[in-house]
Amino acid sequence: MTAFNMPDMDSEQFVLWQALLEKRTGLWLPESRKAFLIAALSRHMRDKEISDYNELYTKLASGAVSVLDWASLVDSLTVHETCFYRETPSLKVVTSYCRNRALEKFQSAPDKPQHFQIWSVGCSTGEEAYTLAIEMDKLNLGLKEACGKTVYFGVAGVDISYPSLAVAREGIYAARQLDFVPQVTKNVYFNRLADEHYQIKDNIRQRTCFIQSNILELNSKLKQEYDVIYCQNVLIYFKQDRKQKVVEQLATRLKPGGLLVLGHGEVTHFENHELTRVDNKHCLAYLRKDNT
Ligand SMILES: C[S@@+](CC[C@H](N)C(=O)[O-])C[C@H]1O[C@@H](n2cnc3c(N)ncnc32)[C@H](O)[C@@H]1O
Incomplete structure (x- = not known):
């Protein structure tokens, strides 16, 4: 377990998550963003009472979770920073x-x-x-x-x-x-x-x-x-x-x-x-x- 009681994620699991997100949303999470991915997944797992990444991954990859659950996970992983007159x-x-x-x-x-x-x-x-x-x-x-x-x-x-x-x-x-x-x-x-x-x-x-x-x-x-x-x-x-x-x-x-x-x-x-x-x-x- 990590400092915040999140389960550890091995590199094989990380690669699977990285590929799933890239395929579905285009978002490419580099290795340096692993802690960020873990934090977002953990919040989601806590809400859904799921205890490990593989179980959540299997559910998401097989479509066994609702579209809204997937959307809320994607939302927590994407950057929404913006402002008026930005560029x-x-x-x-x-x-x-x-x-x-x-x-x-x-x-x-x-x-x-x-x-x-x-x-x-x-x-x-x-x-x-x-x-x-x-x-x-x-x-x-x-x-x-x-x-x-x-x-x-x-x-x-x-x-x-x-x-x-x-x-x-x-x-x-x-x-x-x-x-x-x-x-x-x-x-x-x-x-x-x-x-x-x-x-x-x-x-x-x-x-x-x-x-x-x-x-x-x-x-x-x-x-x-x-x-x-x-x-x-x-x-x-x-x-x-x-x-x-x-x-x-x-x-x-x-x-x-x-x-x-x-x-x-x-x-x-x-x-x-x-x-x-x-x-x-x-x-x-x-x-x-x-x-x-
Ligand atoms: C950093 S914000 C940029 C907002 C605005 N274009 C700007 O420059 O201020 C990136 C936005 O792209 C959206 N986004 C990321 N992947 C997307 C996808 N596959 N389809 C549609 N929108 C996506 C995110 O949800 C996020 O709101």
Whole structure:
């Protein structure tokens, strides 16, 4: 037993757990995270009155536990750290792309309403999706001023974690979570609640939706195509070959001419003949060819 009365886990057991998590979620736990895995499994085992890792492993691997149990275990093993306005260079690429694309479309099809669908991949508790929606709303104010027109936009936040999505849907955050939100933006887009909490205003909430899904299962789900796919700080926890596969899948969900924005270090040596790298040294972004 370890110091906290957790059963020891031998290396054979650790390798089995490592492989199971990687296969089902993409999460790759290095040996250095073994104590973290043990702590999460032990909490789960205590709740379920299971006394050893093999018994829990067999139940999970054979599907003998409920989907919710598996989800809660995955939730305790994944990193959900996030904040508003987290990756400013990546955000700038999105807003500048949407602005240019909107102006092009207004010119080529003046009478056609223009729509932008944005996907926040691994949206955690919603800050990223709301930041994107706020920036799109600001973009609309600029477009209205410049040419009297606006675009319709929607932001879909997708995550594997049910508890994170519940927070996202509520859109309520403690004051300290808004540290990176400019004061003017806070005034315009948030309602101040009691106890130093803020809620995203309805006009922005109405532009966002939150969906539970596993990005390893994109083949079978989320058939929609997007103008912008925004994936930051998600694939860094995946193995290189898995990252490549997920990015390939994400690329298939881009509309022609669409933009894929990845965090630095999300993927290295990625090439796809349908995509062209955007020339920007602060962020990793690709445009899908537009053959339409
Ligand atoms: C570190 S957070 C990043 C949040 C946000 N993108 C950001 O950059 O601030 C990573 C999120 O990816 C989610 N995630 C991890 N594996 C996933 C998977 N296989 N499918 C969907 N979401 C996943 C986690 O639940 C977590 O909320």
